[in-house]
Amino acid sequence: MIANYGYKDGSGEYYISIDTDKCLQCPVEQACTRACPKNMFEIITDDYDDQVAAIKQAHRRTLAYDCTACKPAGGYASLPCASACTAGAIKHSW
Amino acid sequence: MYTAGIDMGARSVKVVFLEELKVEGAPQLKWGVKKTHIMFPEDLDMDVAAEKAYTEALQLAGLAREAVGRVVATGAGRKQVKFAQDNVTEVSAGARGAVFMHPSARTVIDVGAEEGRGIKAAPDGKVVDFAGNEKCAAGAGAFAESMSRALQLSLKDFGEASLRSEKTIPMNAQCTVFAESEVVSLIHANTPKEDIAKAVLDAVASRVCAMARRVGIEEDVVLIGGMVHNPGFVRSLQGALGVDRVLLPDLPEYVGALGAALIAAEIH
Numbered sequence: 001m002i003a004n005y006g007y008k009d010g011s012g013e014y015y016i017s018i019d020t021d022k023c024l025q026c027p028v029e030q031a032c033t034r035a036c037p038k039n040m041f042e043i044i045t046d047d048y049d050d051q052v053a054a055i056k057q058a059h060r061r062t063l064a065y066d067c068t069a070c071k072p073a074g075g076y077a078s079l080p081c082a083s084a085c086t087a088g089a090i091k092h093s094w
Numbered sequence: 095m096y097t098a099g100i101d102m103g104a105r106s107v108k109v110v111f112l113e114e115l116k117v118e119g120a121p122q123l124k125w126g127v128k129k130t131h132i133m134f135p136e137d138l139d140m141d142v143a144a145e146k147a148y149t150e151a152l153q154l155a156g157l158a159r160e161a162v163g164r165v166v167a168t169g170a171g172r173k174q175v176k177f178a179q180d181n182v183t184e185v186s187a188g189a190r191g192a193v194f195m196h197p198s199a200r201t202v203i204d205v206g207a208e209e210g211r212g213i214k215a216a217p218d219g220k221v222v223d224f225a226g227n228e229k230c231a232a233g234a235g236a237f238a239e240s241m242s243r244a245l246q247l248s249l250k251d252f253g254e255a256s257l258r259s260e261k262t263i264p265m266n267a268q269c270t271v272f273a274e275s276e277v278v279s280l281i282h283a284n285t286p287k288e289d290i291a292k293a294v295l296d297a298v299a300s301r302v303c304a305m306a307r308r309v310g311i312e313e314d315v316v317l318i319g320g321m322v323h324n325p326g327f328v329r330s331l332q333g334a335l336g337v338d339r340v341l342l343p344d345l346p347e348y349v350g351a352l353g354a355a356l357i358a359a360e361i362h
């Protein structure tokens with residue numbers, strides 16, 4: 001399943017997408033939970049009883065602000081979360 | 095044997111009992127035999143309300159507690175349903191219930207009072223992709239409701255009024271507070287009520303549509319949640335999605351509870 005966490009507001013569309021099928025055989029021992037400086041990822045048991053990564057509820061409305069440190073103005077080369085997840089499960093919409 | 099799905103909202107509980115019938119050796123699920131919708135006061139604890147509603151639902155359905163093999167809860171208050179053996183999110187329950195009612199549906203749009211979401215579903219009703227909007231209440235029913243109050247129309251008249259308008263008035267505000275002030279300006283400018291109603295419903299539809307686009311719109315599209323009863327919104331949504339038809343389930347409020355009951359039957 002692709003889970004899109006986030007929102008769209010007047011300034012843009014801010015979603016982090018997690019391809020949770022990839023979490024089923026996570027190659028890096030759920031490194032997303034350790035890589036994010038804001039500690040935004042958690043491992044949940046989803047409705048199909050699978051252990052998958054998710055964005056914590058408290059961050060889902062504030063992604064644009066929470067991720068600014070990793071996304072300096074003028075672009076970014078690699079994000080800690082997406083780089084840590086070698087399975088390529090994490091994508092940002094902005 | 096029955097299973098039960100309980101959709102525990104902030105103020106109301108919906109219960110669906112699903113009966114599993116054995117037809118020539120193959121299990122076939124039959125639903126719709128028993129369903130109940132109970133409102134409860136705000137000051138009642140949710141776990142107490144859930145227990146009360148379930149007891150009442152069993153009575154109304156003429157079922158003994160032991161006749162129900164498994165209970166699965168869904169909805170915002172699902173974790174408060176202490177007697178449920180399991181709980182699932184509104185996303186999974188909505189998708190499962192919607193695809194059961196309309197097997198051709200691949201995109202499920204759920205517009206409830208407080209939230210809207212787009213879900214892409216597999217033929218078996220499992221969620222493939224979903225997106226909500228954690229921040230914007232302007233993509234949900236409560237926004238339409240408060241705007242109908244501002245126009246001094248019932249929600250029903252509001253939806254019907256919008257059908258009489260062919261005007262497109264764009265609403266640019268992205269949040270309810272600013273959108274409300276846009277509506278007030280339209281009222282002061284003596285804009286006909288039907289045009290304002292259409293502008294509001296178009297705006298809700300366009301926000302919902304943005305979520306559906308995120309998951310990819312694949313036909314058939316089915317709409318669930320309370321906004322199914324608003325024909326003006328259905329027309330606006332159809333226009334925003336650019337599809338020929340939007341399927342509407344007969345009992346849109348029960349789709350989540352039905353989905354939970356189906357999930358209960360599958361893991362039973």
Ligand code: SF4
Pocket residue numbers: 018022023024025026027028029030031032033052053084085086087088089090
């Ligand atoms: S998001 Fe990536 S790193 Fe995190 S659990 Fe899933 S596969 Fe592993």
Ligand code: SF4
Pocket residue numbers: 035036037038039040066067068070071079080081082
């Ligand atoms: S961009 Fe940075 S702050 Fe945002 S989720 Fe990834 S690691 Fe965390």
